[in-house]
Amino acid sequence: MRRPCFDLGIPLLAPALAGLALAASSPEPALACSVCMAGDPVFSTQGASAQSAGDLALYAQLQIFEKTAGSLEEAGELESADDQRLDLYAAWTPVDRLGITLDLPFSFNEIHEGGEVLRENGVGDLALSTSFVLWRNRDVLPTTWVEARAFVKAPTGDSDRTHGGEVDPHLQPGTGSWDFGGGLAAVHRLEWGALYGSASYRENRSGDFGDHSYAYGDVVLANLALEVPLGHATGRPALDVLTLGTELNFRWAEHDVFEGEEFEHSGGSILYLTPSLRIRLPFQVDERPVSLRTGVQIPLTSDWLHGVQREDEVWSVGLYLPL
């Protein structure tokens, strides 16, 4: 059976480039997590494909984190965080080459510290991302392209909720800061799959947490991904609904800063290996398929993190709904 030429599209979807820093720690004692997200939401959302001009899509993604940080010498025990984060992305492609994405996060944070369990839930910080295709090898169904990205996050989430009179930045739904970022991404489509790469820098500014100021360290994110649509790659139409992905997600972060003091146990680098599976569901909206994606970020090592820190696997599941 003959097939139309592969729909390569143009990657105009540009969700948030980086995540919020929401994890375990409190300013006293200094058990700081730095930035606990890695990966590229653009790739998570729809892989190395894209929307056409005029398209609108929603993507809901739930991520589950677990992180331990702290200093045995200073605090007597470690602090751990079990956080979930639900992101609702709305991606719009108003014109060819340009993409705009709004990210509305919901945070469900839980910190275990000194036998105590603290919880906070709520709407997080709203983020706006844009992407623009700088170069592509052709205007119709390009197979290679490079795009620029820009990112801004507003302090819309609460950042001053108290527990026992104390404000713990890592429990807050928001960071209390305006953050900015930018980067580049590139895609190269092959007959049997696609290669994807992106790199970005994010400046995390100091936020207000009640009477305290706290700044998450600036972040560099770099990602490499390989995506293989199984039906297309194997020539078996029965597998058309499945797409395998493998990513390398790298993150480097500066130390967090509390009241002008750097936390030793924050920041550093980490590398994740991220297998994922995208399943095309038997539903379509205007001939665009609804899909489900699940993946897990497996930390290859926590040795590059500063001080005493350990990050566990990050599980994620997301639903892509074109409108």
Next chain:
Amino acid sequence: VVIAAGSVRAAPLPLTSLAGDPVLLDRKPDECALIVHFWATWCANCAEELPLLGRLAVELAHERVRLVIVAAGEDAQVVRDYLTAHALSIPVLLDARGKVWRKAGGVGLPLNLIRTAAGDRLLAGPQSEAQWAAARGSLHCRSPAAP
């Protein structure tokens, strides 16, 4: 036959000839239908269909249906070279930046935009001879006396 319902897009299609002259393509009042076939020189599946389309264009003319072949996102010289190399003498128009293809709802190639008095619809993907015959039948452009 995959016939995707497209929105009605009655506006003339701004294209160019291979010589670079602007062409505003639209269904003429005395035509039953206009079929605009978008393709590209690099599209292997499109290439298989081109010789068939050359014959089809001649047959459809008897049914007051005009078939126009449009190279999407291509350079004129590349198209000329391609036609020469493949010994094809079919007339081709250009949609140099792919804007018309994109506006028509193009997400793949080849793509056929079928314009009738009722509006536009899309026929996506490569079509076999039998599939083209079915598509022709669905147009109801053949007069009862036509062969």
